[in-house]
Amino acid sequence: GTHTTGNVFIPQAIKNGAVAVVFQGEFDSAIQDSISEALEFTKNTNSINPDKIAFIRVTDSRLVMAPLSAKFYDEPSKKMGIIGVTGTEGKSSTVSFIWQLLKLSGHKAGFISTVQYSLGEDAIANPQHQTTPEATIIQRQLYEMLQNGCEYAVIETSSHGLSPKLNRTGNIFFDAGIFMNVTLEHLEFHKTFEQYRDDKANLFRKLDEHDHTKLINGKTVKIPSFGIVNLEDPSADYFIKATKQPVLGFTTEGKAGKAAGEGTAATALPKIPDAIPVLLGRNIASARFGLTFDMSEPSVIDKHSKPLPPKVFHIRSSLPGAFNTYNLMAAIEAVSRLTNTSLEKVAALVPQLVPVKGRMTVVDKGQPFELIIDYAHTPSSFETIFPPLRRRCSGKMIALFGSGGERDLKKRPLQGQIAAKFCDIVILTDEDPRGEDSVELLKMIAVGAEKEGRVMDKDLFITPDRPTAIRQAFKMAGKNDIVLLLGKAHENSIIYADGPHPYDEITEAKKALSELGYK
Structure with missing residues (x-):
């Protein structure tokens, strides 16, 4: 019900065998016609007696869903x-x-x-x-x-x-x-x-x-x-x-x-x-x-x-x-x-105890740099994971991350600023842009990184395609460096305007390492 009324799905529910319908509001003529068609369908297919289907109108259908x-x-x-x-x-x-x-x-x-x-x-x-x-x-x-x-x-x-x-x-x-x-x-x-x-x-x-x-x-x-x-x-x-x-x-x-x-x-x-x-x-x-x-x-x-x-x-x-x-x-x-x-x-x-997938997950295929995959995607989580890694890193720290589209705008420059404070190189890439323009979204993060002195195309990069960005990070990394892939972790897709695209961060990282000869 966030983007559309759930009432539009009632006809399909009836065709699928629903015996009761809880709804709120009034049916417009288009929905009413579709419901009538669905009731006729159940009658003709003998799947259920349409006269036995209960329709219950409530003030808030989401509220009653739990009880x-x-x-x-x-x-x-x-x-x-x-x-x-x-x-x-x-x-x-x-x-x-x-x-x-x-x-x-x-x-x-x-x-x-x-x-x-x-x-x-x-x-x-x-x-x-x-x-x-x-x-x-x-x-x-x-x-x-x-x-x-x-x-x-x-x-x-x-x-x-x-x-x-x-x-x-x-x-x-x-x-x-x-x-x-x-x-x-x-x-x-x-x-x-x-x-x-x-x-x-x-x-x-x-x-x-x-x-x-x-x-x-x-x-x-x-x-x-x-x-x-x-x-x-x-x-x-x-x-x-x-x-x-x-x-x-x-x-x-x-x-x-x-x-x-x-x-x-x-x-x-x-x-x-x-x-x-x-x-x-x-x-x-x-x-x-x-x-x-x-x-x-x-x-x-x-x-x-x-x-x-x-x-x-x-x-x-x-x-x-x-x-x-x-x-x-x-x-x-x-x-x-x-x-x-x-x-x-x-x-x-x-x-x-065993760790949770995508929570400070270390991927080691013999590459000279340390590779960590984590779900960190907020300013507070960045402030938690970066400092201890910075202290023990004797080389460069390279962070790759983005920010969720159609979500809180205020956190974006903060993400960039915190990452730039602790990391030598920041690569901005798609997380879940949803309906937003990827480049414009990532530019909002870059504003914060630039406040900390990062320079575009020198130690700050915008590479929307995440697999490409991962390979970019790996090519920049060397001995004693730490590469952090942040924000996707366990998730199995990247959400764009047309819906979710299948994606697995750990699998993609291993594939990129394999292309570099680390198997």
Whole structure:
């Protein structure tokens, strides 16, 4: 219903066997004629009695889609523990880590995310450019998880999915909510940062909508309800106040975030609210193929009210990137709380975690330069991934990226400026231009790069065709250089005005390396 009325699809739905039609507004003469034709078609083909088809007019068909879907699938979220993860960055990785840790802890679980989903079995690629599916799809997926014996479902909850305008997550009974961060994004939809943040906070408000008593595998179970927040984000207190459930926090004291990166002084941080148990990450070390840090559990008060020293666990993982410290702490804390398992036992499972496709994915075919593919596509994600790479790069850093068409315009020059600040060469290329002119879109990004001193056709290039741009980057790269392909990662297409064109970043990168003799 974003670009056209859904009523135009009613005739085809009837021909496909729909027995009920929920719609809003009035039918114009063209739609009415098409519906009459479709009803005549069903009568002539004996597929269904047209007199038995119910037409139900409502004020807002999108709003009722969630409760109707939930009822149709017999309220699957009332029979599983449901965990929601929201934030501008880190959602997909955190969802995946929670799912993996639940499985490693002996609990059957499913998940839904931007990158992949699982209905209780192995994870498979998500073919959609949509983080949180429409209510009809998400309720069906939850139902299939339930049929496959899942105890838990982990859902990546986008601001669009949580917005009452779309109501994709309506009638999902969340038990736990995790807030990673919130920065400027999707303002073309939410209009203001305040509305964007408020829509995301609906996840925490949903925790107060039921008593968390659920029927799990035929038994009535009280699911622990709680929130988890990144205490380094200025909006942490806003999310804490959005729910009456207990809230826990995590922080690296700024060591893993943005320009602070690894091993540098922490940036100014928000004051930690009183009475919030805090999980602390310190001594963070990230290298090309892994991450280590120390995690201390919240302080404990004994019966004499004397604080006991917190336990400290050394975490070792094969996940690159200091920012994964946030994702891991949130996941460990969530699984420990949900399953009533000690933090120590959950933390011991971290070495078995595998990274998410397209999240700091290293492609090595023997080329002299380091090649990293990542989904980073916002100013805040650029500020997170560039600084630590810049510090360890002894050669040139080459960044290749674009920006989504028909999306927030304000972020484009910021992307260019941040990339130019940390990278020696910036190559601008198609991400998903949609209906916009590719070159004009990329020029908007270039404005920011030029502010940082980049010069067009010297160390700043506009090459709309992405495969061509990748080959351009590889030819410029040499020993000790780092090449970053950003923004597409796991996605399986590039969207142009005429629709999606099949595309796989990792496959294209490997093909380009092969052409250079690296196989």
